[in-house]
Amino acid sequence: MNVKVFRFDPKNDDAPYYKEYQVDINSKDHMTVMTLLEFISNEIDGSLSFYSHSACLHGICGRCAVKVNGKPCLACQKVLDGNDIVIEPLKNEVVKDLVIRN
């Protein structure tokens, strides 16, 4: 599947842009958006920032919220179905990439 991710580093970038990653995912895997972001960070692009430093991973803390295909969701709870997705930050005031102060 194709994963399109919002990227923006207010310190070094003039404007936000989208970066695309190709990932092989089967809907049977029940992979979450959080696991996908970790996979991209570990295997493809370590410079990607997303909320992860104090995350419950079970929908309790509510801090890993992002927009998937325009809709707000918790990255740890949203399950991928194998179709292409766009991941964006929840709000406009971006700290870096998908990270906002939440």
Add this chain to the structure above:
Amino acid sequence: MLNITNLIKTDILVIGGGGAACTAAVAAARNGAKVALVCKGKAGNSGNTIMIGGSYGMDGESASNVYHIEGADPSFTKEEMFESIIKDGFNLSDQKIARQFVEDSPKIVYEVKQWGEEIGQKFGFYPPANWDVTGRSFGKALLNGIKKTDGITVYNDVLITDLLKSGDRVTGALGLDIYNGELIEFSAKATILATGGFQPFSLKSTNTDSTGDGQAMAYRAGARLADMEFILFMVTAIEPKEYYGSILPALCSFRATFDYDAVDAKGAPIPIPQKLKDLESVSEISKVLEMYYYGKIFNSGDVTPGGGFYFDFHRFSDEEIDKMFEAVMDHFEGYYPHGYYHAESITAYRDYIKEHRRVEVGFGGEYSIGGIRIDENMETDLPGLYAAGEVGCGAFGANRVADAVTEMIVQGYKAGETASKKYLDSPQTIPDEESVASAVNRIEGILSSKGKNRIGKLKTKLYHISDDTLKLLRNEETLNKGIREYEILEKELGEIGISYKDLTYNRELVEAIQLNNLLTCSRVAAKMALERKESRGVHLREDFPYIDNENWQVRIFSELKDGKDILSRHNPVVTSIPRRAPEKIDYHTYVMTEDLGMKNQEDAVK
């Protein structure tokens, strides 16, 4: 070159954001101290605290006679609770710390309940004197306690990277604001670590922030660690993947009406004695027994793809499965939306089971019994440094049966009281320049490292090594192998490459700092596990299947000297319950026949 851009002076610095940290901050502020509460995540919404899926409580005597709680059972006395902690801790508890737990807990247990109830959180009572709580409700209660108290300034999303010293005394800490990348020097008269446990496993039910930061930074600063070989595991979900790490399967099994067949990867039944299955719903001691049986199966190699086993439901009808899950949902009614445990759908989990007739589960890391060596005043080996809650150790010996939720608040409160009492009137000492420089250089070193290793890969590697080393049933060969692998990993960690060089939400940098800490804890835990040539509590050795009360009724401490872990043995502090006779006893026989377990679990008294 990195620069410190913010200097914050305070009387008491509290590091952490869960139950121990919040109660420590309140207690210190009540004594008139100016308190800085610095949390890696958000205070009241982080750590193992928000992962709570159970209960907390006090002895029935106090609940009944002092707090006049309707339905409390006064026959569960302070003495019985104390004896249970010592006995179920296999006589390794520091009895002064265990006594502090029993004596001081009623007051703060009751007060946190009030903090919660004031803002409409449900605390469901059951005898002898326990209250069911949720992680969120407990976090909100703690935050209410903070808000009600003057003198506490909260700093959220600041990672403390190292303690700072003036001579031998701890006089502050260096912080990294994770969002804006600012380096903050905190200068304090006394510092309280309340940073929680360490979880180095693939499968765990804890928050991502449980990376042993407090243990590792105290160890680097010269404090001793103890009892690190004792790690509590719990049945945890492996599938479906969105439930990975959830303790929902364990909570299901705690309901007396819930039934399943445990089968291995090949579908063969795992031979579990009926007594063990009966114990699941009535006693925490079942966890210890489960480790013994499943540890054997796992070591034989018949594990599922995710490293566990299956709850099998082939012999049950759809109606029977529905009924079992109704009991689970009834239990959570009023705490979460109907049919949910936290944000996880119980009905979807049930339907997955009905469709597949089995579900993969494993043993996930839940709680670190070991930690920083403390005394009953929560003082560490270092002047000016205190530790409370899961980051410390001593109350529970080799196995925990009492509530960790109670532990964190009763120890946190004590640490706040004693630290402020002892240090409030002492002059403010600014940390030594070398101490600050060394802490800054450590961050700089990681950031500027020119290596090629990816932090994410090394993290996965650490998990895999720990899965095989600090597992349920350990032996000399795998422990030695693990210790060698940790050493290699340490070198690899020195040769990493951080993709992004700024400090603004630098995820790789934060992960690298945490992984260093987690590795320190894991290495010390493995060395202690290798050293302890017996089985005791939650430390099980395949090659030493007996409790050795002759040689090993001692705690193991470790001190970092010239970069080496120096292990030593110490007799646990005994006040009223004498040590066991010096003999070797078969572990399995002892656990199966001895009357263990605490009288504070719900179904035990129904």
